[in-house]
Amino acid sequence: xxxxxxxxxxxxxxxxxxxxxxxxxxxxxxxxxxxxxxxxxxxxxxxxxxxxxxxxxxxxxxxxxxxxxxxxxxxxxxxxxxxxxxxxxxxxxxxxxxxxxxxxxxxxxxxxxxxxxxxxxxxxxxxxxxxxxxxxxxxxxxxxxxxxxxxxxxxxxxxxxxxxxxxxxxxxxxxxxxxxxxxxxxxxxxxxxxxxxxxxxxxxxxxxxxxxxxxxxxxxxxxxxxxxxxxxxxxxxxxxxxxxxxxxxxxxxxxxxxxxxxxxxxxxxxxxxxxxxxxxxxxxxxxxxxxxxxxxxxxxxxxxxxxxxxxxxxxxxxxxxxxxxxxxxxxxxxxxxxxxxxxxxxxxxxxxxxxxxxxxxxxxxxxxxxxxxxxxxxxxxxxxxxxxxxxxxxxxxxxxxxxxxxxxxxxxxxxxxxxxxxxxxxxxxxxxxxxxxxxxxxxxxxxxxxxxxxxxxxxxxxxxxxxxxxxxxxxxxxxxxxxxxxxxxxxxxxxxxxxxxxxxxxxxxxxxxxxxxxxxxxxxxxxxxxxxxxxxxxxxxxxxxxxxxxxxxxxxxxxxxxxxxxxxxxxxxxxxxxxxxxxxxxxxxxxxxxxxxxxxxxxxxxxxxxxxxxxxxxxxxxxxxxxxxxxxxxxxxxxxxxxxxxxxxxxxxxxxxxxxxxxxxxxxxxxxxxxxxxxxxxxxxxxxxxxxxxxxxxxxxxxxxxxxxxxxxxxxxxxxxxxxxxxxxxxxxxxxxxxxxxxxxxxxxxxxxxxxxxxxxxxxxxxxxxxxxx
Numbered sequence: 106x107x108x109x110x111x112x113x114x115x116x117x118x119x120x121x122x123x124x125x126x127x128x129x130x131x132x133x134x135x136x137x138x139x140x141x142x143x144x145x146x147x148x149x150x151x152x153x154x155x156x157x158x159x160x161x162x163x164x165x166x167x168x169x170x171x172x173x174x175x176x177x178x179x180x181x182x183x184x185x186x187x188x189x190x191x192x193x194x195x196x197x198x199x200x201x202x203x204x205x206x207x208x209x210x211x212x213x214x215x216x217x218x219x220x221x222x223x224x225x226x227x228x229x230x231x232x233x234x235x236x237x238x239x240x241x242x243x244x245x246x247x248x249x250x251x252x253x254x255x256x257x258x259x260x261x262x263x264x265x266x267x268x269x270x271x272x273x274x275x276x277x278x279x280x281x282x283x284x285x286x287x288x289x290x291x292x293x294x295x296x297x298x299x300x301x302x303x304x305x306x307x308x309x310x311x312x313x314x315x316x317x318x319x320x321x322x323x324x325x326x327x328x329x330x331x332x333x334x335x336x337x338x339x340x341x342x343x344x345x346x347x348x349x350x351x352x353x354x355x356x357x358x359x360x361x362x363x364x365x366x367x368x369x370x371x372x373x374x375x376x377x378x379x380x381x382x383x384x385x386x387x388x389x390x391x392x393x394x395x396x397x398x399x400x401x402x403x404x405x406x407x408x409x410x411x412x413x414x415x416x417x418x419x420x421x422x423x424x425x426x427x428x429x430x431x432x433x434x435x436x437x438x439x440x441x442x443x444x445x446x447x448x449x450x451x452x453x454x455x456x457x458x459x460x461x462x463x464x465x466x467x468x469x470x471x472x473x474x475x476x477x478x479x480x481x482x483x484x485x486x487x488x489x490x491x492x493x494x495x496x497x498x499x500x501x502x503x504x505x506x507x508x509x510x511x512x513x514x515x516x517x518x519x520x521x522x523x524x525x526x527x528x529x530x531x532x533x534x535x536x537x538x539x540x541x542x543x544x545x546x547x548x549x550x551x552x553x554x555x556x557x558x559x560x561x562x563x564x565x566x567x568x569x570x571x572x573x574x575x576x577x578x579x580x581x582x583x584x585x586x587x588x589x590x591x592x593x594x595x596x597x598x599x600x601x602x603x604x605x606x607x608x609x610x611x612x613x614x615x616x617x618x619x620x621x622x623x624x625x626x627x628x629x630x631x632x633x634x635x636x637x638x639x640x641x642x643x644x645x646x647x648x649x650x651x652x653x654x655x656x657x658x659x660x661x662x663x664x665x666x667x668x669x670x671x672x673x674x675x676x677x678x679x680x681x682x683x684x685x686x687x688x689x690x691x692x693x694x695x696x697x698x699x700x701x702x703x704x705x706x707x708x709x710x711x712x713x714x715x716x717x718x719x720x721x722x723x724x725x726x727x728x729x730x731x732x733x734x735x736x737x738x739x740x741x742x743x744x745x746x747x748x749x750x751x752x753x754x755x756x757x758x759x760x761x762x763x764x765x766x767x768x769x770x771x772x773x774x775x776x777x778x779x780x781x782x783x784x785x786x787x788x789x790x791x792x793x794x795x796x797x798x799x800x801x802x803x804x805x806x807x808x809x810x811x812x813x814x815x816x817x818x819x820x821x822x823x824x825x826x827x828x829x830x831x832x833x834x835x836x837x838x839x840x841x842x843x844x845x846x847x848x849x850x851x852x853x854x855x856x857x858x859x860x861x862x863x864x865x866x867x868x869x870x871x872x873x874x875x876x877x878x879x
Contacts, residue, residue, distance in 0.1 A: 157186035171390035197226035211431035277306030291474025317346035438467035478505035516545030589759035613753030616800030635679030661710025
């Protein structure tokens with residue numbers, strides 16, 4: 106304190122002392138009455154220590170009662186007086202108080218300026234308690250802006266100073282703040298630990314205001330963990346303290362949290378009542394504050410759920426406007442997520458994508474893991490993105506929810522994936538993911554979600570029943586078109602061994618029907634009701650192959666953020682089809698041999714083996730005996746695979762089947778069902794070498810059906826010259842087929858290559874040749 110004389114007002118000091126005691130006992134309404142009485146008198150000197158103190162404590166009372174305009178005006182008057190008196194300590198304390206007031210109304214820039222100025226004075230004065238308070242509030246402003254890492258650093262700095270003060274309320278408050286920061290960062294375990302410390306210390310000191318705040322935050326963690334009974338009980342205890350102490354701002358938080366709890370439990374009317382009360386209080390005390398942005402955003406989410414999209418849009422726009430003005434990035438991002446949902450319903454693809462991307466960008470930037478995961482989930486459910494993008498979003502949602510260890514949300518992701526695959530008529534995948542979702546919701550006793558999944562699974566079951574019958578009919582031995590003696594003997598032998606567990610090796614040139622025979626064996630066998638899992642060996646990158654085949658445990662390697670079941674486990678009780686098995690790396694061959702011999706496998710990162718029971722069918726377009734002789738394939742694995750060996754003849758070795766196959770494919774691809782070819786063309790087809798075998802023949806007949814105007818002479822000329830048949834029309838046809846299939850399967854080259862009957866490297870070459878964009 107320097108310089109100027111401190112004027113004292115007779116009797117005012119005693120009145121100020123009474124008000125300060127009322128503040129300590131939280132009797133704010135009585136304190137307000139005392140303030141009004143002093144304001145009505147003429148006892149205040151313009152510049153005096155007591156007058157400055159009076160305005161300072163008035164600002165405190167107005168703040169606690171939610172009268173932020175009066176609080177700000179009183180604080181500024183106090184600050185002016187203390188500056189005039191050059192009282193540095195009181196200047197700092199008043200700046201800190203003004204910072205709190207600005208935080209309450211959402212003016213974070215002014216709040217940070219005042220608190221930083223206060224911190225400078227307090228450090229110089231070795232006022233450790235004041236330094237801790239300033240660091241805590243700076244942490245709060247960073248958190249409100251979404252800078253959680255910086256926010257945590259401020260609190261950790263404050264905890265270092267807390268060792269220099271002997272008040273248990275100080276670490277209590279800091280642990281409470283840390284709990285809230287970790288909550289927003291998605292570290293629920295650390296959040297719960299710190300909040301429990303906060304609540305324990307607050308009970309010891311009987312600090313009811315901070316106790317009710319800690320209880321609200323802890324209750325919200327219970328809410329996120331779907332422990333609703335505990336959340337409601339904790340909110341209830343907090344509400345008792347809020348009423349007792351007339352805590353206006355905490356009352357709005359209680360209504361926000363209770364509204365969310367009612368919303369997720371399906372009680373929309375109760376949720377609406379809570380949100381309406383919070384907004385009503387917010388409009389009175391701070392119409393441009395975080396109270397309004399948060400509650401209006403929550404109301405918009407409720408209105409979306411009720412399909413009241415126009416009302417939701419209005420609520421969301423109000424929330425977005427306030428959150429942007431406050432620099433409240435979490436709420437801003439959440440509003441963009443809701444707008445993305447609304448525009449998706451309205452089929453406004455461009456605006457939906459724009460808002461989802463804005464939301465994701467902000468949440469990724471501030472590392473708000475839970476809200477980011479929610480946004481990935483909603484973007485993955487939006488029909489305004491293509492299938493590839495939706496799969497990418499849902500995959501990222503799954504990764505984040507796994508790190509959060511939120512089983513419920515993982516169930517939601519699985520359900521969303523099931524619906525996505527169902528919409529794309531991939532019913533087997535839809536069945537797998539819906540089964541996983543059912544398992545999660547059943548284990549968590551989530552009745553609402555479980556009923557939705559079960560209804561969805563009934564719909565899949567009906568379709569799958571039809572599909573199963575269709576698959577059994579399609580992949581029947583009787584549907585393999587042949588009159589060739591060698592092929593008929595192979596089919597007869599396949600019928601005899603179809604129900605055994607013996608491994609089967611199918612060899613033959615590309616296009617001879619190895620995968621068709623494998624499917625017929627499976628769908629004619631006792632394993633037909635279980636999975637037929639295809640492993641396209643050359644298509645999986647070698648560095649991923651072991652994880653894809655055997656699965657892995659969470660943490661087994663850098664990017665393994667969750668437990669993964671491998672393809673071998675997926676085939677349990679069914680059939681594992683190893684297509685182009687000669688391309689398996691040597692080390693993988695050794696591990697596969699162990700699985701065949703022991704009927705068990707070990708995931709990467711685990712030590713305990715898992716029992717499996719599947720039948721292996723392997724296929725190769727290369728001579729495996731030759732591969733063994735050259736050392737490229739393990740001899741012991743070869744003999745394990747060739748217990749039953751089929752070598753499919755080339756089409757050149759079964760020319761008597763060519764007319765039958767032509768008639769079949771012509772009927773399949775011709776619009777008018779005409780299955781006749783001229784004798785000259787038929788003769789040319791019979792004598793052609795068909796290096797691509799049946800698949801090449803099928804493609805040629807399909808081309809004829811697509812371009813009948815080219816005439817038979819062109820076909821004869823091409824066949825006669827053994828040309829690669831890549832004239833302009835054929836190239837156009839092939840490019841269109843590849844492009845359409847890539848679009849239909851969202852760029853999945855493995856599936857596209859398998860569907861088109863070519864290897865993935867061949868597909869890649871054609872994509873490059875035709876300059877097809879990624």
